[in-house]
Amino acid sequence: MVCILGPSGCGKSTMLRIIAGFDTSISGQVLIGGRPVKGPSSDNIFVFQHSGLLPWMTVWQNVELGLRHMEDNEKKKEKVQEYIEMVELEGFEDHYPYQLSGGMQRRAELARAIVVNPDILIMDEPFSGLDFLTHMKIREEVVNMHELFGKTTLVVTHDIDDALIMGDRIVVMSGRPSSVKLERKLDFPHPRNFEKETELRELRDEVFLMLGVSYAV
Ligand SMILES: Nc1ncnc2c1ncn2[C@@H]1O[C@H](COP(=O)(O)OP(=O)(O)OP(=O)(O)O)[C@@H](O)[C@H]1O
Ligand SMILES: [Mg+2]
Known part of the structure; x- marks a missing residue:
């Protein structure tokens, strides 16, 4: 599970659209399992979006x-x-x-x-608009399902804690023109806890700072 963070408008949703094959007017190429993505494929990729029902x-x-x-x-x-x-x-x-x-x-x-x-599950801000408790519960559910099925999952989120609690890897993007500012593997067992994992807490401060917040609570 890779969690992608970055300022608003830096191109996160655009990147997900490109990976899912909805946008092919790009200069580079996306390889999945070594094969280039040429268009949308509902067998390989499922794009999870709210109001998707x-x-x-x-x-x-x-x-x-x-x-x-x-x-x-x-x-x-x-x-x-x-x-x-x-x-x-x-x-x-x-x-x-x-x-x-x-x-x-x-x-x-x-x-x-x-x-x-699907081989790949793509989620763009999957918890937006949910109340705090529901957000926590569904996040837990996503982590459990990921542990159970082990699907490659890409999650774009604005929530740094979500990324650090869920991700096996996090990628932080910079503002436009965007580039990858930080990429980090997270080898912490689930369920994760900022109180207990000093290293995770320090990384949290680092990512907040990177996204322009100096005093994260
Ligand atoms: N690499 C890029 N080159 C040119 N235009 C881009 C690029 N990335 C994104 N854009 C444009 O910037 C706008 C915002 O992009 P996008 O919706 O992907 O941002 P986002 O990171 O998902 O923002 P938010 O966090 O607010 O959802 C879109 O109009 C998109 O076409
Ligand atoms: Mg977006």
Whole structure:
């Protein structure tokens, strides 16, 4: 899991779009598993975005959408149920997105992303707009799912703590014209704790300073 930080407007979302193959008008090239990305591919990459649920479909139908190519209906049903349970939405299968809270919607989106079983999961500010507790819980869920499935995951976040708590690697980008300012491997076990890990706390101060905040609380 690589977490990307950087000031607003430096091109983080643009970079994710390029990696996902939505924007090919670039001068360089993106290689995934040694092969150049030539356009969007829903088999390899899933882009997790909030409000990514289809509003006219129920939770069940939204999750099932990722398995539309699966032929065995019984297996498909089992799988959809399994993932809905994994994100603790059992009982809400027949609800439409507008009938769910923000956190529940985000959990349904997570189920939808994971059920596809993509090689790469791309997340652009996955926790934005959530209340503090829901943010913490869903972050924990993303870390757990990552530990369970080990999918290559790219996360863009404005939240330095999110990056340091979740990432196996962090990349800090500079303002425009952007370049990589810092890249660091994080070899700390989960669950991570700033109180206990002095090195992680020091890195946190360093990244805050790098992004222009001298007195981070
Ligand atoms: N390398 C670049 N060269 C030229 N234009 C760029 C480049 N990177 C980004 N831009 C342009 O800058 C604008 C903002 O980029 P983008 O949305 O990717 O920023 P961001 O880092 O995701 O910002 P935010 O944190 O606010 O979401 C877009 O209009 C994009 O086309
Ligand atoms: Mg962005």
